[in-house]
Structure formats: structure tokens, C-alpha cells
Amino acid sequence: MSTASTTGEPARSRSNVVIDGIRQMIMSGELVAGSRLPVERELGERLGVSRGPLREGVRALVILGVLETRQGDGTYVTSLEPSQLFEPLGILAELQSPENSVHLLGVRRALEPEAAARAALLISDEDLAEARRILDHGEGLLADEDIDLEATIDVDTAFHRLIANASGNPAFAAIIEALVSRTARARLWRAIHQRGAVQDTQREHRAILDALTAHDSERARIRMAAHVLGVEEYTASHLAPVEPDED
Numbered sequence: 001m002s003t004a005s006t007t008g009e010p011a012r013s014r015s016n017v018v019i020d021g022i023r024q025m026i027m028s029g030e031l032v033a034g035s036r037l038p039v040e041r042e043l044g045e046r047l048g049v050s051r052g053p054l055r056e057g058v059r060a061l062v063i064l065g066v067l068e069t070r071q072g073d074g075t076y077v078t079s080l081e082p083s084q085l086f087e088p089l090g091i092l093a094e095l096q097s098p099e100n101s102v103h104l105l106g107v108r109r110a111l112e113p114e115a116a117a118r119a120a121l122l123i124s125d126e127d128l129a130e131a132r133r134i135l136d137h138g139e140g141l142l143a144d145e146d147i148d149l150e151a152t153i154d155v156d157t158a159f160h161r162l163i164a165n166a167s168g169n170p171a172f173a174a175i176i177e178a179l180v181s182r183t184a185r186a187r188l189w190r191a192i193h194q195r196g197a198v199q200d201t202q203r204e205h206r207a208i209l210d211a212l213t214a215h216d217s218e219r220a221r222i223r224m225a226a227h228v229l230g231v232e233e234y235t236a237s238h239l240a241p242v243e244p245d246e247d
């Protein structure tokens with residue numbers, strides 16, 4: 001049962017007033033990244049809310065990465081960088097059931113080919129060198145008799161993260177970062193159960209890197225799409241219910 005404020009409205013609706021009010025202050029430019037919020041009494045009077053809903057609304061915006069509290073110094077607007085604002089997406093992805101991981105992979109397939117295409121046009125020589133170093137490390141892991149599969153997933157994640165950052169689009173980078181790190185279990189499952197999966201992944205990564213090195217945007221898009229689709233299809237097929245045999 002929801003509690004009511006002194007005005008008779010549910011406290012939750014009053015906290016939404018706070019969220020909307022602060023959001024409007026940011027959108028109008030009254031508050032910018034790094035700005036300090038007015039003191040609690042002043043802000044509460046301005047928004048027409050009591051202390052309880054005010055604190056609840058501020059707390060919600062802290063969780064969303066819009067605000068940050070500094071002990072003994074008040075509450076401030078964060079940098080509002082995509083990497084911070086999209087962090088809750090990573091939490092959402094992490095809480096998904098294994099059955100829903102295929103949907104996250106589908107989102108990756110929609111985003112990562114475009115990120116790779118943009119990266120092919122913008123990637124620096126330094127990033128290309130780092131990408132080669134990452135994949136060379138992956139080659140070294142595959143040379144071991146007992147392959148450290150979790151380490152190969154770390155290589156996979158680092159490679160995709162680099163491409164997302166090289167796309168020059170911070171929103172792409174933030175969303176892909178949230179999804180790549182949270183779909184590691186599906187990729188690890190494939191590595192464990194599909195013979196040759198880690199070797200296939202390494203070859204696909206090399207093909208993507210070749211396209212990036214050639215600054216071939218369309219080829220980078222196609223190579224990345226095929227690569228991510230493979231993981232998605234494997235995950236989907238192994239999560240699908242098995243139909244009983246008919247007599």
C-alpha cells in the first residue's frame with residue numbers, strides 16, 4: 001500500500017514531481033554538468049514538495065547517474081556522459097534470465113555492425129595496433145593445451161570495446177559496453193559446448209580487423225554482423241525447447 005503525502009497524493013507521484021522538475025532544470029540549461037543543486041529547503045519550496053519525496057526523487061536520479069551526492073558538500077549534476085547515464089542498462093542486462101540473453105545479443109547485432117562501419121572510417125593507427133595486440137594475446141591463449149576460456153572471453157570483450165570506442169559515438173560505446181560485458185555468459189557457454197568456437201571467433205575477429213585496417217566501412221559492417229549473428233543463432237537454438245518425438 002503506497003503512503004500518501006500531506007496533500008493526499010501518493011508519495012511516489014510527488015517524487016516524480018522532483019524528477020521531472022530537476023530534469024527540466026537541466027534541459028533548460030539552468031543546471032549544467034557539475035552544477036550544485038539548490039539547498040534542500042529552497043528546492044523543496046520551488047518544486048512544492050516535502051522533504052521525503054524530495055529526497056526520494058533525488059535518490060532516484062543518483063541511481064540513474066544524473067546526480068551525485070558529495071558527503072558534506074551537497075548534491076551535484078554529474079558529467080552526464082553517456083557512459084554514466086547508460087550504466088543502469090548494464091544492470092538491467094545483468095538481471096536478464098538466460099532465456100532472454102538471446103534478445104540482448106539481437107540488440108548487439110543491430111548496433112555493433114554500424115559501430116564497426118563507423119570505426120573503419122575513424123580508427124587511429126594506435127587503436128589498430130592495440131587491436132592487433134589484443135588478438136595476438138588471444139592467439140597465445142589458443143596455443144595452450146588447456147585453453148583458458150574465460151580469458152578468451154576477456155579478449156573478445158576487449159576487442160569489441162575497442163571498436164565501439166573507435167566508432168566516435170559515445171552513446172554507441174556506452175550501450176555496447178553494457179551489453180558486451182553482460183552477454184559474456186552466453187559467449188562462454190558457446191565456447192564450452194561448441195567445438196572450435198573459440199578458434200572461429202578468433203578468425204572472425206581477424207577478418208573484422210582486416211576490414212578496419214583497410215578502412216573498408218561496408219566490409220567491416222558485414223564481418224561484424226556475421227560474427228555477432230553466429231553467437232545469437234547458437235544461443236537461440238540451444239535455448240529453444242526440444243519438441244517431443246512423435247510415435
